[in-house]
Amino acid sequence: MINIFKQPLAALLVSCLITMTVSANTTDNKTDNTTDHKNDNVIASTLVKASQIAVNITEDSFSCIRDMTPVRHFYVDNLLGDVDATLAAANAPEGAIYPVGSVVQLVPTEVMVKREAGTFPATGDWEFFELQVDEKGSTIAKRGFVDVNNRFGGNCFTCHAPAREPWDFICESDHGCEPIPIDHAMTGALQRSDPRCGESVAESGDWLALLKLKTMVFIGLTKKWLEE
Numbered sequence: 001m002i003n004i005f006k007q008p009l010a011a012l013l014v015s016c017l018i019t020m021t022v023s024a025n026t027t028d029n030k031t032d033n034t035t036d037h038k039n040d041n042v043i044a045s046t047l048v049k050a051s052q053i054a055v056n057i058t059e060d061s062f063s064c065i066r067d068m069t070p071v072r073h074f075y076v077d078n079l080l081g082d083v084d085a086t087l088a089a090a091n092a093p094e095g096a097i098y099p100v101g102s103v104v105q106l107v108p109t110e111v112m113v114k115r116e117a118g119t120f121p122a123t124g125d126w127e128f129f130e131l132q133v134d135e136k137g138s139t140i141a142k143r144g145f146v147d148v149n150n151r152f153g154g155n156c157f158t159c160h161a162p163a164r165e166p167w168d169f170i171c172e173s174d175h176g177c178e179p180i181p182i183d184h185a186m187t188g189a190l191q192r193s194d195p196r197c198g199e200s201v202a203e204s205g206d207w208l209a210l211l212k213l214k215t216m217v218f219i220g221l222t223k224k225w226l227e228e
């Protein structure tokens, strides 16, 4: 019963919006009125929302970190193709809400993906992933919203929450999150040695950075093991 009404109604809504867009464009050509431009934008974004594709995430969604677009010391992408909108948010000087489909990575094994609006308001619709990566590709070890912990038992959401406003949960070095003991020499070395990329493009100093990191990981995991 409900479905019978829903589909024609949705079709009617979409065709109404298309008609309105066409007529707004026509008025635009004649008058070049700024109000019409505004209407245009509202209608265009409504249309995008009406047809918004679900962000479908599988292991194949993730690959070589260096194939993504670099921003300062991290990488971004957009699973729906709008990497320019993701870049605009990442480069907004006062912070911005990242668009749906955005992928953000600092190290090969930890990923944030912006899901459809309203999916999980507490995390700003970010889904957190912990991956396992090797030459063959990525395996999703853990995924979720508030209950994903990294391999040291730290909760992704809890650590990123202080950067909620105005940075949309992106910590970087100075957005209010508690600092992590992994510096950018180490994250850079991890990016340059992502096994999914083929040949490593190591720089001088990477070897030492990775050795320090491995020692820290070893100590961290031993501590965790002793606590348990």
Ligand code: HEC
Binding pocket: 073, 074, 104, 105, 106, 110, 111, 112, 128, 129, 130, 148, 149, 150, 151, 153, 154, 155, 156, 157, 159, 160, 169, 170, 171, 172, 173, 177, 178, 179, 180
């Ligand atoms: C102990 C706190 C902590 C935990 C736990 C943590 N993060 Fe972060 N994360 C940070 C901080 C701080 C940065 C920024 C580091 C920098 O660039 O100096 C960061 C950076 C990132 C970035 C790059 C964008 C940004 O926010 O700067 C991503 C993506 C990310 N983390 C994902 C995750 C995921 C996924 C998990 C869980 C599997 C996780 N993090 C767990 C604190 C944490």
